[in-house]
Amino acid sequence: MAAKKPATKAAAKPLARTTATKSTAKKTVATKRTTKPAATKAAATKRADKENEDPLQVPLFDSAGASQGQIQLPEHIFAEEPNAPVMHQAYVRQMANARQGTASTKRRGEVSGGGAKPYRQKGTGRARHGSIREPSMKGGGVVFGPHPRDYSQKMPKQMRRLALRSALSQKAIEGRVRVIDGFGFEEPRTKQAAELIEAIGFDDTTLIVLPAPSYVVSRSFENLKGSKIILARNLNIRDLFTHTYLLLQKDCLELLEDNFGRPESRSRSKAHANHASDADHEEVKEGAK
Numbered sequence: 001m002a003a004k005k006p007a008t009k010a011a012a013k014p015l016a017r018t019t020a021t022k023s024t025a026k027k028t029v030a031t032k033r034t035t036k037p038a039a040t041k042a043a044a045t046k047r048a049d050k051e052n053e054d055p056l057q058v059p060l061f062d063s064a065g066a067s068q069g070q071i072q073l074p075e076h077i078f079a080e081e082p083n084a085p086v087m088h089q090a091y092v093r094q095m096a097n098a099r100q101g102t103a104s105t106k107r108r109g110e111v112s113g114g115g116a117k118p119y120r121q122k123g124t125g126r127a128r129h130g131s132i133r134e135p136s137m138k139g140g141g142v143v144f145g146p147h148p149r150d151y152s153q154k155m156p157k158q159m160r161r162l163a164l165r166s167a168l169s170q171k172a173i174e175g176r177v178r179v180i181d182g183f184g185f186e187e188p189r190t191k192q193a194a195e196l197i198e199a200i201g202f203d204d205t206t207l208i209v210l211p212a213p214s215y216v217v218s219r220s221f222e223n224l225k226g227s228k229i230i231l232a233r234n235l236n237i238r239d240l241f242t243h244t245y246l247l248l249q250k251d252c253l254e255l256l257e258d259n260f261g262r263p264e265s266r267s268r269s270k271a272h273a274n275h276a277s278d279a280d281h282e283e284v285k286e287g288a289k
Contacts, residue, residue: 055079055172060250063184065199071179074253076261078172080165090163090237093153105145108133114140161260167240168256177246178202179253188219197227200247207243209235211251233259 056078060071108114114133121128133140171177178200185192197206205226210217218229230239232255240246248256 053175055169055175058172058175058177058179061178061180061200063180063182063196065196068181071250073172073177073179074257074261077165077253077256078169078177080162080169082166082170082173083162084166086159086163087166087237090155090160091241093155094236094238096151096153099151101149101151103146104148105142107143107145108135108141111139111141158263161262163237164235164240164260167237168246168260171240171246176244177248179248179250181250183214183217183220183249185216185220188216190220190223193220193224193227197224202245202247204244205242206245206247207239208247208249209252210249211255232256235260 056073056075057070058073060068062068108131111133114131118129118132119126129137131137131140135141135143168177180200183196206228208217208221208227208229209232210229211232213231221227221229226243228239228243230236232252235256
């Protein structure tokens with residue numbers, strides 16, 4: 001009986017250690033539980049702030065890159081609900097239409113030579129062959145090789161416009177659209193263009209949209225890595241996908257609405273333009289009288 005007492009004392013020590021570790025583990029779990037709700041609340045407030053922000057209100061800059069407040073983007077273009085399947089189809093179509101489809105190989109019957117049997121059928125110990133232009137021979141024809149074909153795909157015009165509106169709306173939702181009054185370049189200057197990009201705050205690839213061709217602006221941005229000049233009427237889904245930011249000249253907003261808006265919005269803009277032109281004619285007539 002006396003020999004068993006030390007064993008009980010030794011066994012009591014690990015029990016005390018385990019209880020201590022359990023208590024510390026409970027404390028760490030408690031601290032984790034208390035910190036989790038704070039993090040979730042902060043994330044929720046950030047999401048609420050983003051949701052409250054109007055994606056159609058974007059920064060406006062002057063030709064020197066100074067902020068001029070905000071400007072409202074046209075709702076018919078930048079308020080479209082992004083349609084991912086249509087955007088994917090438009091992107092695949094554009095990439096497929098860019099393929100030349102001129103890859104070509106020669107079949108066995110198209111390779112020159114090989115009319116005579118290379119050696120007799122039996123007695124050589126080699127495999128039997130009837131032509132040196134067989135696919136298994138060096139310099140022979142190609143089996144199932146590529147041949148010229150047309151890779152182009154068709155897509156309805158309304159779907160193409162929907163894809164562009166979806167991509168533009170996604171850019172606006174992500175807050176990557178900026179508008180500039182104009183470019184005050186007197187002559188092509190790459191340094192001046194780089195300073196403008198830095199003043200606006202672009203830190204990645206930028207797609208610059210112009211309402212009409214401009215030699216000075218195009219030459220200024222031509223040598224800048226990551227920037228590309230495009231006309232508003234030539235806007236496409238691939239350029240929107242491959243550039244992070246979108247810089248629009250102010251005059252492009254109306255052109256985008258006329259070219260890529262829904263049919264009803266385009267008819268409204270045309271009616272408004274006709275009404276304005278009629279009013280101008282009436283003023284000219286009254287002035288002539």
